[in-house]
Amino acid sequence: MTKRIAITELxxxxxxxxxxxxxxxxCCDAARPMKIFETLKIDCHLGEVTRLVHxxxxxxxxxxxxxxxxxxxxxxxxxxxxxxKVLGEIAGLLHLPANVLPLLLLCIGYPAEKxxxxxxxxxxxxxxxxxxxxxxxxxxxxxYNKSNTSLVRMGYFxxxxxxxxxxxxxxxxxxxxxxxxxxxxxxxxxxxxLPETL
Ligand SMILES: Cc1cc2nc3c(=O)[nH]c(=O)nc-3n(C[C@H](O)[C@H](O)[C@H](O)COP(=O)(O)O)c2cc1C
Numbered sequence: 001m002t003k004r005i006a007i008t009e010l011x012x013x014x015x016x017x018x019x020x021x022x023x024x025x026x027c028c029d030a031a032r033p034m035k036i037f038e039t040l041k042i043d044c045h046l047g048e049v050t051r052l053v054h055x056x057x058x059x060x061x062x063x064x065x066x067x068x069x070x071x072x073x074x075x076x077x078x079x080x081x082x083x084x085k086v087l088g089e090i091a092g093l094l095h096l097p098a099n100v101l102p103l104l105l106l107c108i109g110y111p112a113e114k115x116x117x118x119x120x121x122x123x124x125x126x127x128x129x130x131x132x133x134x135x136x137x138x139x140x141x142x143x144y145n146k147s148n149t150s151l152v153r154m155g156y157f158x159x160x161x162x163x164x165x166x167x168x169x170x171x172x173x174x175x176x177x178x179x180x181x182x183x184x185x186x187x188x189x190x191x192x193x194l195p196e197t198l
Contacts, residue, residue, distance in 0.1 A: 020107035028055030076111035
């Protein structure tokens with residue numbers, strides 16, 4: 001429980017975290033295979049970029065399976081990355097060695113709501129046959145307006161946000177992102193998931 005408090009202090013309070021009895025950090029683990037190679041004295045190298053790609057795929061698949069298993073038990077879950085703003089601190093708190101990256105923080109609990117299906121982009125826009133096609137501006141605007149109207153009707157946005165554009169601008173503001181990326185690159189290099197030279 002004390003870890004939970006320490007994590008909350010680092011990450012901040014959010015409804016998804018505070019209402020979930022179970023938190024699972026789903027981690028990319030390159031430390032164990034590296035240790036196995038070393039123990040067996042075999043000439044294997046995971047490679048920095050290959051390691052990152054394999055790890056992201058493996059870990060996301062594992063997380064997705066955890067979500068499906070939880071749902072099949074009548075539980076609910078939320079994928080989160082709140083902890084990415086304090087990645088190094090979280091790694092320290094959990095005693096993660098180099099080459100272990102806490103990719104996702106899965107919140108698992110009992111469902112408190114049955115949210116409506118969120119708007120989806122039309123299949124013709126996201127599914128490509130034989131060649132990729134970027135949607136035309138008109139298609140994007142029509143789909144955007146439809147999604148926006150539907151999300152407003154669902155009461156999806158937090159206070160002070162009225163459109164999807166505002167929602168994205170809050171999440172991905174260029175100024176904040178530059179600072180966030182700088183810190184992230186540092187942390188990822190330290191954890192062994194980005195080449196030092198990048
Ligand atoms: C990789 C990934 C990371 C996410 N991180 C967060 C997060 O940090 N905080 C959050 O509120 N939702 C996060 N989400 C979104 C939620 O997990 C969830 O998918 C989303 O809230 C879907 O519900 P909605 O359609 O009601 O938004 C993330 C989703 C993904 C796929």
